Amino acid sequence: MWPFIKQQKRQDGAIDGPTQPRSRPMKFSQLLEGMGDFSDLADHDTAMKFWLPQPALEALKELSAINGESASETLRQFFAHHCYSIYAFHMMNAKISGLFKDHRSIMFSRGPSNNPVGKKRVYTYWVPELGKNVMPIKVWVPTRIRNDLQILAAHVELNLSQYVREIVISRLLGHGTLPYRPEMLGSTPLPAADDWCDGKEVPMRQLSPDEIVPHEEVNTVSEWVDG
Secondary structure (H helix, E strand, O other): OOHHHHHHHHHOOOOOOOOOOOOOOOOHHHHHHOOOOOHHHHOOOEEEEEEEEHHHHHHHHHHHHHHOOOHHHHHHHHHHHHHHOHHHHHHHHHHOOOOOOHHHOOEEEOOOOOOOOOEEEEEEEEOHHHOOOEEEEEEEEOHHHHHHHHHHHHHOOOOHHHHHHHHHHHHHHOHHHOOOHHHHHOOOOOHHHHHHHOOOOOOOEEOOHHHOOOOOOOOEEEEEEEO
C-alpha cells in the first residue's frame, strides 16, 4: 500500500496507529515493504459503475482484443497501475499469476452477440437516459482497489465515477484529450448518467436477444457470470 493511501486510511480510522510525519525520504526498500499482503486483489468482489464516451469505449475494446484480454481485465490493470504503479503491478503478478484475470470474478461485457466460452449471460438492459454517445460501464474489481480509488478521488475533490472515467480516458487516449474532452469526444451525458453510477433509480428495460443492437445505436449494460 503506497504512503498517501495508507496515511489517509489511518486518518479515517481504517488502519490503527497514529500518522507520523516522515523526517527523511522513504527508501525504495521501505516502499516495497509497504505493499504488504495483496492476495485480496485476486477477489473481484465489488462493482464499480461509470460511463465512457463512445471513442474511449472503442479504444478499450480494440486494446483488449489486441492483448487477448476481456475489458474487465484491462480496466482492473489500469486501476492497479494508477493506484500502485506499473512496477508494483508487475511485482504483484510475479508473486500471484493472473491476479487481475477473470477466473474468480463476474466479468464486464457490453452487449456482445455471442456468449464468451464458459460464461453465461445474466441480463442485458437498455439505459436510454444516459445521453448520446455515453456508454455505461459496470466492472467488478477488488474492494481494496475501489476503496483506494475513492481515497484518491476525494483528495482531488471528484466523485468516484468521474475520477475513474478520467483515468480510463487518459490511459486509452492520452492526457491531451482531457482538457477539452467534451468538445473533442462529443460526450453529453444527461443527469441520469451520474445517478446510474451512484446506484440511484434510472429507468431501465430488459432486452430480449433479438433486440440487442450494436452499442453505437443504443446504451446497453450486460453482466456475465461463470457458468
